[in-house]
Amino acid sequence: MAKYLAKRIFYLILTLFIVITVTFFLMKLLPGTPLTNQAKLSQSQIALIYKQYGLDKPEWQQYLLYLAGAVKGDFGTSFQFSDQPVSYLLSSRIGPSLQIGLQAMVVGVVLGILVGAIGAMRQNTWVDTTTTVVSILGISIPSFVLAVLLQYYLGLKAQLFPIAEWGGFIYTVLPTLALGATPLAESARFVRTEMVDVLSSDYIELAKAKGLSRMGVIYHHALRNSLIPLITIVGPLAVNIMTGSMVVENIFSIPGIGEQFVKSVLTNDYPTIMGLTIIYSFMLCVVLLFTDILYGIVDPRIRLTGKAN
Amino acid sequence: MADTAKLPADSFKPMSADDRAALDSEKIAAPSLTFMQDAWRRLKKNKGAWVSLILLALIFIFAFGSAIVSPHDPNQVHPEYANLPSKIPGIGINGFNGTLVQAGQRIDAYKQAGATGAHYLMGTDYLGRDLLSRVLYGTRISLIIALVATLFDLTIGVTYGIFSGWKGGRVDTFMQRIIEIILSIPNLVVIVLLILILKPGMLSIIIAIALTSWTNMARLVRAQTLEIKEQEYILAARTLGESSLKIAFKHLLPNLSSVIIINTMFTIPSAIFFEATLSYIGIGISSPQASLGTLLNDGQKNFQFLPYQMWWPALVLCIIMLAFNLLGDGLRDAFDPRTKE
Numbered sequence: 027m028a029k030y031l032a033k034r035i036f037y038l039i040l041t042l043f044i045v046i047t048v049t050f051f052l053m054k055l056l057p058g059t060p061l062t063n064q065a066k067l068s069q070s071q072i073a074l075i076y077k078q079y080g081l082d083k084p085e086w087q088q089y090l091l092y093l094a095g096a097v098k099g100d101f102g103t104s105f106q107f108s109d110q111p112v113s114y115l116l117s118s119r120i121g122p123s124l125q126i127g128l129q130a131m132v133v134g135v136v137l138g139i140l141v142g143a144i145g146a147m148r149q150n151t152w153v154d155t156t157t158t159v160v161s162i163l164g165i166s167i168p169s170f171v172l173a174v175l176l177q178y179y180l181g182l183k184a185q186l187f188p189i190a191e192w193g194g195f196i197y198t199v200l201p202t203l204a205l206g207a208t209p210l211a212e213s214a215r216f217v218r219t220e221m222v223d224v225l226s227s228d229y230i231e232l233a234k235a236k237g238l239s240r241m242g243v244i245y246h247h248a249l250r251n252s253l254i255p256l257i258t259i260v261g262p263l264a265v266n267i268m269t270g271s272m273v274v275e276n277i278f279s280i281p282g283i284g285e286q287f288v289k290s291v292l293t294n295d296y297p298t299i300m301g302l303t304i305i306y307s308f309m310l311c312v313v314l315l316f317t318d319i320l321y322g323i324v325d326p327r328i329r330l331t332g333k334a335n
Numbered sequence: 336m337a338d339t340a341k342l343p344a345d346s347f348k349p350m351s352a353d354d355r356a357a358l359d360s361e362k363i364a365a366p367s368l369t370f371m372q373d374a375w376r377r378l379k380k381n382k383g384a385w386v387s388l389i390l391l392a393l394i395f396i397f398a399f400g401s402a403i404v405s406p407h408d409p410n411q412v413h414p415e416y417a418n419l420p421s422k423i424p425g426i427g428i429n430g431f432n433g434t435l436v437q438a439g440q441r442i443d444a445y446k447q448a449g450a451t452g453a454h455y456l457m458g459t460d461y462l463g464r465d466l467l468s469r470v471l472y473g474t475r476i477s478l479i480i481a482l483v484a485t486l487f488d489l490t491i492g493v494t495y496g497i498f499s500g501w502k503g504g505r506v507d508t509f510m511q512r513i514i515e516i517i518l519s520i521p522n523l524v525v526i527v528l529l530i531l532i533l534k535p536g537m538l539s540i541i542i543a544i545a546l547t548s549w550t551n552m553a554r555l556v557r558a559q560t561l562e563i564k565e566q567e568y569i570l571a572a573r574t575l576g577e578s579s580l581k582i583a584f585k586h587l588l589p590n591l592s593s594v595i596i597i598n599t600m601f602t603i604p605s606a607i608f609f610e611a612t613l614s615y616i617g618i619g620i621s622s623p624q625a626s627l628g629t630l631l632n633d634g635q636k637n638f639q640f641l642p643y644q645m646w647w648p649a650l651v652l653c654i655i656m657l658a659f660n661l662l663g664d665g666l667r668d669a670f671d672p673r674t675k676e
Contacts, residue, residue, distance in 0.1 A: 037515075041515070055532055163653075168656070268521045269523040276616070
């Protein structure tokens with residue numbers, strides 16, 4: 027286990043190193059400077075601004091400095107907001123994103139398990155059809171369409187929730203619902219398929235034959251065994267939430283990193299884009315590592331030998 | 336013996352030669368079907384998938400047909416007819432009869448604009464462009480982007496997967512590591528970075544989506560290849576001295592086809608989704624070109640007062656996504672011989 031963990035953490039660091047390197051040199055390919063009004067600036071002023079951003083050094087030195095900084099969590103200075111370190115910009119914005127993302131994941135997966143399990147228990151009845159329709163709709167409706175509809179009907183028309191801004195739990199409800207729809211649908215589909223499989227296996231027959239109640243069979247035997255493979259889709263779901271958050275945070279004007287990413291892309295704020303790319307892949311790597319370890323713990327059939335698949 | 340059957344005496348007569356021929360136990364009554372014919376038969380039994388297939392065919396015909404015959408020019412600006420709601424002749428339901436609520440009163444927007452004779456089935460946008468033509472045009476652009484990107488990603492993914500699985504060993508491990516690294520950055524982030532470098536536009540969106548979404552296909556194809564390459568017929572082909580390339584095309588590809596087709600059905604909607612997201616953010620297709628994403632973005636600005644401007648493109652987008660998902664599900668069941676009928 028310890029050996030496996032060490033190996034995985036080594037790969038995590040290697041991945042991040044490659045991500046940093048590739049993004050750094052990609053960004054160097056892009057045109058653009060931190061100067062806003064180049065024509066009016068004198069040579070010495072330009073030189074000073076370049077020096078402030080560390081752009082006066084050769085590229086390989088910039089790269090090494092960036093790498094050294096990134097290890098310490100320093101991602102340079104934003105082009106857009108002068109004098110604002112990227113790390114400060116991001117650390118003040120990551121809270122709302124994490125909160126909404128985690129809420130969406132928890133709400134989506136828990137409801138998804140429920141919906142999927144109910145569908146499997148009443149297989150091939152109208153209940154099953156309804157839950158299938160709900161989950162296929164959840165996958166087909168993009169989160170940003172859902173977000174606008176929720177904002178309009180639940181926020182503006184019904185006045186149940188604030189339509190935008192940030193400040194307290196009530197403000198997180200609509201974005202959570204908009205982001206949680208896909209995890210709900212995906213996990214419902216997944217759990218249903220798994221559970222239909224499990225319910226037709228011999229040990230469920232045995233549990234029934236022992237005289238366990240229906241709920242006992244479902245809870246102790248069917249559900250537990252259906253949930254193990256669900257861990258494997260947590261990674262893809264995290265990607266989905268991160269992607270969705272970029273648009274959903276914009277719609278609800280939430281001061282999170284998704285909104286910042288879009289803003290930085292539209293204003294060519296390269297240091298911030300780089301910082302965000304690294305943060306996103308770091309978060310995803312951690313989620314993937316965590317789910318892999320968890321999978322090994324809950325399912326003893328999987329041996330953590332450090333070999334992929 | 337309570338359950339003695341009373342059989343008439345003539346049922347114990349010896350069989351005639353004709354009767355014997357009719358009861359040939361070796362004869363196969365049903366026509367023998369190839370794998371694809373069998374899958375097609377099963378797909379037709381799946382109502383959801385069948386309806387989806389027809390819907391998609393219709394959407395394709397309308398979207399691509401509108402390049403030749405379009406109800407209006409999608410880029411023709413009529414400022415005097417701006418923001419007219421849907422008007423479908425013969426339908427009196429509010430929302431489809433050309434009226435809208437203004438200052439608490441329902442008024443006929445067409446009369447107000449002086450366009451009493453005109454019908455815009457989906458209404459017009461803020462520049463007076465016919466929304467139906469723009470939705471058809473946008474659907475076409477979205478579909479082209481999704482299909483071309485999927486085609487590229489299919490080629491990369493299948494080649495990569497077969498190569499990795501066929502070679503095995505260190506090459507395989509190394510190639511899988513690369514995929515793991517790509518998978519550890521959210522797709523949209525990579526797509527956005529690539530588009531920034533390639534300059535926004537249709538081609539760069541296609542390239543960006545193609546370069547990022549092949550990983551899933553590669554993984555599935557690799558897993559299947561690992562399984563198939565242990566089969567006897569591959570061994571036979573190798574023993575007979577077939578080249579690896581020929582084995583890949585003649586033996587691996589046909590046996591991988593179901594995995595590839597199913598996965599393609601899920602890649603297309605995700606490409607449509609990425610394109611819509613990019614255009615929605617504002618780095619995708621730019622005006623006067625339109626895609627479903629840009630139409631949604633335009634419509635969303637006026638959603639409070641002119642909800643139809645977002646409802647129509649949203650509806651089309653959702654139907655396309657839904658149809659591809661259902662068709663993909665249907666194909667998965669159709670290709671899986673274990674599926675119960």
